[in-house]
Amino acid sequence: MSKRAYNFNAGPAALPLEVLQKAQEELVEYRGIGMSIMEISHRSSQYEELNAETQQLLKELFAIPDGYKVMFMQGGASTQFATIPMNFLKSGQTAGYVLTGAWADKALKEAKLFGETKIVASSEADKFTRIPDLSGLQLDPNLAYLHITSNETIEGSQYQAYPGTGSIPLIGDMSSDILCRPVDVSKFAMIYAGAQKNLGPSGVTVVIMREDLLADSPKHIATMLRYDTHAKNDSLYNTPPVYSVYMVNLVLKWIKENGGLTAMEKRNREKTDLIYQAIDGSGGFYRGVIEPGSRSIMNITFRMQNEELEKKFAKESEQHGFVGLKGHRSVGGLRASTYNAVPYEACKALAEFMADFQRRNG
Structure with a gap:
């Protein structure tokens, strides 16, 4: 094999060599079915099995408690920036954001299109060279949710601890640091991540959501942009990004095998x-x-x-x-x-x- 580059790309990013080799081995024929995984129906038993196994692996590795739903969506974290306020920011409420860098700012800008927002804490005055101290955070009880960006890919900052938010749902963009360390998932009402940094190739976005958030999905927004659509249909409402989910499956197995x-x-x-x-x-x-x-x-x-x-x-x-x-x-x-x-x-x-x-x- 030719020498592999030292890949320090920010995303799409390095994938484990063992995962690439396994994907190469199974590319033309997946588990003896006479077809590539890219050719099979997403309604087939083989894909349903892969879908369920990948969700289960993520629950196990990330120690996701009962009462949470794992969904595979599309459109990257950038689509989630808009989908979150569309689903959860109701009239008369305010969405809280912690401003830590470029990605937190992008999430905030999307939320402003849908309703009232508030910057709860910010490190902009320090040119985003630190994560604000949130240890004594006092939150307005009227907040619809508090949104944080766990790791700022551009600036290079990361939360060392996550804030307690009481009854206010905490939503975390973990696109660039999901599965890099153990996390107390129960602190969060929702965690989301584009796959292309730590989970696999681009094309699938993982959403981990507390089930009570799904109870009151607004009926006036587009079907594909409602979380309950994907939850009720087990991420199979429309054709999923089959190959990306397959690659996430292999990456999760690699993480498990490596401790x-x-x-x-x-x-x-x-x-x-x-x-x-x-x-x-x-x-x-x-x-x-x-x-x-x-x-x-x-x-x-x-x-x-x-x-x-x-x-x-x-x-x-x-x-x-x-x-x-x-x-x-x-x-x-x-x-x-x-x-x-x-x-x-x-x-x-x-x-x-x-x-x-x-x-x-x-």
């Missing part, structure tokens, strides 16, 4: 520590963007003395087999996305390249 979420967190911390140590030990040659207490174990953002040096770093890194280290176009700088499937060896190689680049350019 589950406790092992994933340990591994993620060990590998990201290598890169953070390269930044912190560089004497200012590299500068971390995010305050240490809010640093992400999924997206590591850093800067250098000037943009010319950053461009040189990005160009040379590509020549050494590293992919995706340029920062997001909206903020510049450099970023290494270290999702579950990015191996320790890739992070070690990056830390060594960073030290070598500093020796030659410092």
Whole structure:
């Protein structure tokens, strides 16, 4: 096999090699049925079995308590930004948002199209270099829900602990950090995530929802944009993204075989520590963007003395087999996305390249 690149792309992102090999092995014929998984009917017993198994695997790995529904939807997290207020923001209520960066801001902008919103906490004044302290949060009882973005992919910040919201439903966008560590799902009324960072390829969006939220789905919105449509039909109301769900299934099995979420967190911390140590030990040659207490174990953002040096770093890194280290176009700088499937060896190689680049350019 040709040498695989060190893939630090922010999404679509690295997939485990074992998962890709299994998918390759089953691509033409899935489990002896004479067809590819991409060719079978979503009404077939084979797909229904895969659909149920994938939901069950997610419940098991993420320790999802009873009383929650797992749904596979389409349209990415960006569609959820609008679907959430459409379903849950009723007249006379306000939707609460914590503003932590670009993705939280996008979610807020969509909600504003449907009703009253309120920024409950924000780190915008600090240029989104930290997650706001929510430990003493006092919430208006009239809030329809509180929305947070668990991990800001662009800025590189991540919640270290989630707020208690009492009777106010907590909704979390976990697109870029779902399954990177154990989470107390019972704190949330809803968790959602586009698959293309930690769960599989793009095309499917996972929604985990407390069942009581489904009881009062508004009847005036489009059928496909109502959560109860997908819940009642077990995510089979229309043709699902069959291949994406299949890939999520393989990724979940890979996580399970590799020790589950406790092992994933340990591994993620060990590998990201290598890169953070390269930044912190560089004497200012590299500068971390995010305050240490809010640093992400999924997206590591850093800067250098000037943009010319950053461009040189990005160009040379590509020549050494590293992919995706340029920062997001909206903020510049450099970023290494270290999702579950990015191996320790890739992070070690990056830390060594960073030290070598500093020796030659410092």
